[in-house]
Every structure is written in C-alpha cells, then in structure tokens.
Amino acid sequence: MAVSIQDRTQEFRSCVAALSKINSTSASASRNQLLLSPSSPPMPSQSGANGVIHGPGEGATKGQRTEFARRAVAISKDINMAMGKLQRLGQLAKRKTLFDDRPVEIAELTFVIKQDLAKINQSISELQSFVKSGKKHWARKGESQVDEHSENVVVLLQGKLTDVTAGFREVLEVRTKNIQASKSRTEQFISSASASAKDTSGFKTKSPLYAHSSSQQQSSLENPYGISHGDPENPYGAQNAEAGEYLTLPDQQQSLMLLEEQQDMYISERNTAIEAIESTIHELGGIFAQLATMVAEQREVVQRIDADTEDIAVNISSAQRELLQYFARMSSNRWLMVRVFGILIIFFLLWVLVSP
Amino acid sequence: MKLYYIGIFRNSTKPAVELCGAKELSSFSFFERKSVGEFLTFFGTTVAERTAPSQRQSVEENEYIAHTYARADGIAGVIVADKEYPIRVAYSLLNRLLDQFLAQFPRAQWSQGELKLQFPELESALMKYQNPRQADSIMRVQQELDETKIVLHKAIESVLQRGEELDSLVAKSSALSTTSKMFYKEAKKTNSCCIIA
Numbered sequence: 001m002a003v004s005i006q007d008r009t010q011e012f013r014s015c016v017a018a019l020s021k022i023n024s025t026s027a028s029a030s031r032n033q034l035l036l037s038p039s040s041p042p043m044p045s046q047s048g049a050n051g052v053i054h055g056p057g058e059g060a061t062k063g064q065r066t067e068f069a070r071r072a073v074a075i076s077k078d079i080n081m082a083m084g085k086l087q088r089l090g091q092l093a094k095r096k097t098l099f100d101d102r103p104v105e106i107a108e109l110t111f112v113i114k115q116d117l118a119k120i121n122q123s124i125s126e127l128q129s130f131v132k133s134g135k136k137h138w139a140r141k142g143e144s145q146v147d148e149h150s151e152n153v154v155v156l157l158q159g160k161l162t163d164v165t166a167g168f169r170e171v172l173e174v175r176t177k178n179i180q181a182s183k184s185r186t187e188q189f190i191s192s193a194s195a196s197a198k199d200t201s202g203f204k205t206k207s208p209l210y211a212h213s214s215s216q217q218q219s220s221l222e223n224p225y226g227i228s229h230g231d232p233e234n235p236y237g238a239q240n241a242e243a244g245e246y247l248t249l250p251d252q253q254q255s256l257m258l259l260e261e262q263q264d265m266y267i268s269e270r271n272t273a274i275e276a277i278e279s280t281i282h283e284l285g286g287i288f289a290q291l292a293t294m295v296a297e298q299r300e301v302v303q304r305i306d307a308d309t310e311d312i313a314v315n316i317s318s319a320q321r322e323l324l325q326y327f328a329r330m331s332s333n334r335w336l337m338v339r340v341f342g343i344l345i346i347f348f349l350l351w352v353l354v355s356p
Numbered sequence: 357m358k359l360y361y362i363g364i365f366r367n368s369t370k371p372a373v374e375l376c377g378a379k380e381l382s383s384f385s386f387f388e389r390k391s392v393g394e395f396l397t398f399f400g401t402t403v404a405e406r407t408a409p410s411q412r413q414s415v416e417e418n419e420y421i422a423h424t425y426a427r428a429d430g431i432a433g434v435i436v437a438d439k440e441y442p443i444r445v446a447y448s449l450l451n452r453l454l455d456q457f458l459a460q461f462p463r464a465q466w467s468q469g470e471l472k473l474q475f476p477e478l479e480s481a482l483m484k485y486q487n488p489r490q491a492d493s494i495m496r497v498q499q500e501l502d503e504t505k506i507v508l509h510k511a512i513e514s515v516l517q518r519g520e521e522l523d524s525l526v527a528k529s530s531a532l533s534t535t536s537k538m539f540y541k542e543a544k545k546t547n548s549c550c551i552i553a
Contacts, residue, residue, distance in 0.1 A: 266447045280501045308529035315536035322543035
C-alpha cells in the first residue's frame with residue numbers, strides 16, 4: 001500500500017493550468033479559480049492509482065463546471081433583460097390616456113417578452129439536465145458540495161424566472177383593466193351622440209350604454225333583432241354584447257360602432273361562454289358540499305342505530321341467560337327434594353306438637 | 357346546423373385568390389351541387405375581398421352566413437354555414453385552421469400566383485365540426501358539466517331517500533331496544549323472585 005502512493009500534484013496542477021488557458025476567457029478565469037480550488041485540496045490525499053485515472057477526468061469535469069457557470073451567467077443575463085422589458089411594458093400599460101394608447105408597441109412587447117420567457121425556461125431546463133448528466137461523472141465525496149451548489153443555482157434561476165412570469169401576468173391584468181375602462185369611456189362618448197339617433201330611428205334597439213349596464217346585471221337573454229343564432233343551444237351567454245350584430249343603421253357613426261361591436265362580439269361571447277363554464281363548475285362545487293353535509297348528518301343517525309342494535313344484542317343475551325338459569329333450576333331436582341323434605345318435617349313437627 | 361364550406365383566401369390582392377377550400381354539399385341534390393359549389397366559392401371570394409385585415413365579419417345571404425376572419429398578413433379564412441351554427445365556434449375554428457395553415461405553408465409559398473395548395477385539414481375539420489357541440493372544446497366541456505350536474509342531482513335525491521330510510525331504521529331499532537329491555541327485566545323477575553313450588 002505504502003509503495004503505490006505517488007504524489008502527482010504537480011502533474012495535475014500543470015494539467016489544470018493548461019486547460020484553463022484553453023477554455024476560459026478573462027471574465028470567467030476568476031470563476032474557474034473559485035470552482036477549481038475546492039477540488040485541489042482533496043487531490044493530494046488520493047492514492048496513486050486513483051490519481052492517474054482521475055487526471056484526465058478532472059480536466060473534463062473542470063471544463064464541465066466552467067461550462068455550467070457560463071450557461072448560468074447567460075441565463076441570469078437573459079432574465080435581467082426580460083425584467084427590464086417587463087418594466088417598460090408595465091410603464092406603457094399604466095398609461096390611462098384615451099387616445100395616445102400604443103397598442104402596436106404593447107402587443108409587440110408582450111409577444112417579445114413571452115418568447116423570451118419561453119426561451120429562458122427552455123435554457124433553464126437544459127441546464128438542469130446538464131447538471132444531472134454532469135453528476136454521473138462526479139463520483140467522489142469531495143464533489144458533493146459542487147453538486148449542491150449547482151443545484152442551488154438552478155433553483156435560484158427558476159425562482160427568478162417565476163418572479164418575472166408573475167410580474168408579467170400582473171402587468172397583463174392591469175393592461176386588460178385599462179382597456180376595459182377606456183372602452184367604456186369611449187362608448188359613453190360615442191353612444192351619447194348616437195342615442196338620440198337611435199331613438200328617432202324607431203328600431204327596437206338598446207343603446208350600448210343600456211346594454212352595457214344591463215349586461216352587468218346579467219339580465220336574461222334578449223335578442224331584439226329576432227335572430228336566434230345559438231340561443232337554444234347556448235342558454236348561458238348573456239348575449240347583450242351581440243346586440244349589434246346585424247344592425248342596419250344608416251348613420252356613419254353607428255356603422256363604425258357596428259364594426260367595433262362585431263369585432264368585440266367574438267371575444268366577448270367567448271368570454272361569456274367561459275364565465276358560464278366557471279359558474280357551472282362553481283355550482284357543482286356547491287352541490288358536492290351539500291352532498292357532503294347531508295352524508296355527515298346521516299352519519300350521526302347511523303351511529304345511533306349502531307348503538308341501539310348493540311343494546312338490543314346485550315339485552316337479549318342477558319335475558320337468554322336468565323331464562324337458561326331458570327330452566328336449569330326448574331329442571332334440577334335438588335331444591336325439589338329439599339322443599340319436599342322440609343314440608344314433611346314441618347308436618348311431622350306439627351303432628352308431634354299437636355298430638356300430646 | 358351545418359357547415360357548407362371552409363376556404364382560405366389570399367386577400368392582399370384584388371380579386372382574392374382561393375388558396376384551398378373544402379365543400380360539403382351532400383345535402384343538395386346531385387344537379388344542384390355544381391352551381392351551389394360555385395356560388396359558395398364566389399361568395400367566399402367576395403366576402404374575403406371586402407374584409408379589412410385583422411377584422412372579423414359575418415355576412416348573411418339568403419340562408420347562408422359567411423364568417424370571415426382576415427389576418428393582418430394577407431390571408432383570410434371563410435366559413436359558410438347555416439344560420440343556426442354558433443358564431444364563436446366558427447371563429448375559433450377559423451383561428452385554428454389559419455394557424456395550422458401558416459405553420460404548414462410559409463408565406464413564400466402562397467404570396468404569389470394562383471395556386472391550389474393541398475390542405476387535408478380542411479376536409480377533416482369540415483367533417484368534424486358538423487357537430488359543433490362535440491368538436492368545440494368549450495361546448496364540450498359545458499355539455500359534460502351539465503351531464504355531471506344531472507348526475508349529481510340524482511345523487512342528492514338518492515341521498516335524501518337514504519336519509520328517510522335511515523330515520524325509519526332508527527325508530528325501529530329504538531323500539532326493539534326498549535322491547536328487549538323489558539324482555540330482560542321480565543326474565544330477571546321470574547328468576548329472582550319467590551321460589552314457587
């Protein structure tokens with residue numbers, strides 16, 4: 001054993017220096033040092049045979065780790081850029097002006113952010129698989145800390161990605177709220193001019209304002225144009241939003257509104273259908289809860305029945321016991337003989353006492 | 357509710373060019389089919405021409421309705437259906453088909469010239485969406501939820517019945533319990549009291 005120990009530290013160090021010159025740029029050289037240094041102390045303590053095999057293996061694992069570090073840095077850079085774009089989008093979405101809204105830019109930015117998030121997600125999952133595959137090479141105890149470190153880094157990156165995604169979602173919600181608010185304001189401005197025209201036209205119509213407020217109250221379906229598309233099949237859609245579908249109004253403004261309403265119609269109808277599904281699911285949840293309460297109440301009743309039947313069993317068994325004792329007594333002769341002799345003796349005594 | 361025709365047009369040029377189309381004319385008699393087919397194509401072409409980019413429209417003509425969706429990059433999809441067909445399903449089908457079409461044929465293939473592209477998805481979609489209840493996912497989910505609700509209502513009824521039966525069971529068991537107790541007492545009385553000869 002003592003003979004085979006060789007000190008190959010110098011060989012190893014020269015290997016490392018050569019490889020680090022090949023692999024790294026100046027930015028990652030410091031990182032390489034950091035990653036390399038934990039593993040160099042364990043090296044001299046190994047026996048010679050192991051040292052030979054792990055020499056070239058070390059070079060490969062060092063290369064892998066720097067590769068990991070590079071990828072992790074690239075991913076965090078992407079995440080930071082995405083965060084910056086998200087902030088710009090948030091700024092744009094917060095603007096509440098009616099006319100200066102820039103839908104094209106917002107849409108582009110949304111699209112770009114979405115793509116970036118998907119790409120980051122993919123690269124994180126690639127990194128994770130890379131870490132897992134890299135772990136197979138590292139079979140020594142000294143590397144477990146590096147394993148943990150890489151896993152922690154991956155988890156951290158994933159956490160950052162989820163933060164960015166959550167922020168993105170919030171910004172989208174803010175944006176949709178603002179769109180709705182601005183749309184209601186435009187409707188108010190436009191409909192006040194056209195409401196008078198509509199009244200004079202004599203159609204059986206509703207002004208969008210009225211339709212808007214009544215859709216908020218969720219009134220039952222009314223399709224004033226008499227076109228029963230999908231009414232019997234879709235009883236849940238509050239179809240006031242479709243009120244403008246087949247208008248034949250002469251006014252220019254009204255035809256503009258017609259166009260807008262047609263375009264919104266698809267989206268709003270989809271919205272109502274999905275809301276209908278949501279409310280149905282809600283009802284189903286309520287029904288399940290009711291079912292559960294009823295069964296729970298009945299459980300008490302069942303327990304009472306259980307207790308009662310046990311009482312019955314106990315009573316009957318003890319009554320049977322008593323009857324058996326009685327029967328045994330009746331069928332035994334002992335007491336009988338005692339009683340018979342007792343009566344005989346009483347009579348005998350009486351006879352003795354009576355007859356002097 | 358029937359679908360008659362699905363077509364994808366290129367409407368960046370006037371007249372619009374039909375890139376691919378699928379017709380379902382089995383409901384017409386044999387002699388009418390040709391003319392009806394031509395009418396459908398012409399109707400689709402006209403409507404596609406008159407639809408501005410990134411706009412949805414539904415145009416009514418006799419008893420057919422053409423639902424059109426024109427994308428911003430120059431192609432438009434048209435579905436001709438009867439009046440009862442739900443509009444939302446038609447538009448979501450258009451969305452889907454246009455996306456698939458764009459994925460399969462990149463822009464370069466259809467931006468020039470008059471050509472007929474083979475897109476068998478149109479035929480299969482036409483067949484499948486004849487029954488919009490099953491084909492459209494939202495409607496299917498709604499239908500399944502309704503069925504579940506019916507099943508749950510029946511379940512609640514049966515639970516109520518079970519409750520009543522359990523009530524009668526409880527009454528019977530308590531009566532039995534009292535009776536058996538009295539039985540036990542009587543048996544004890546005959547056993548313990550005066551010893552009769």
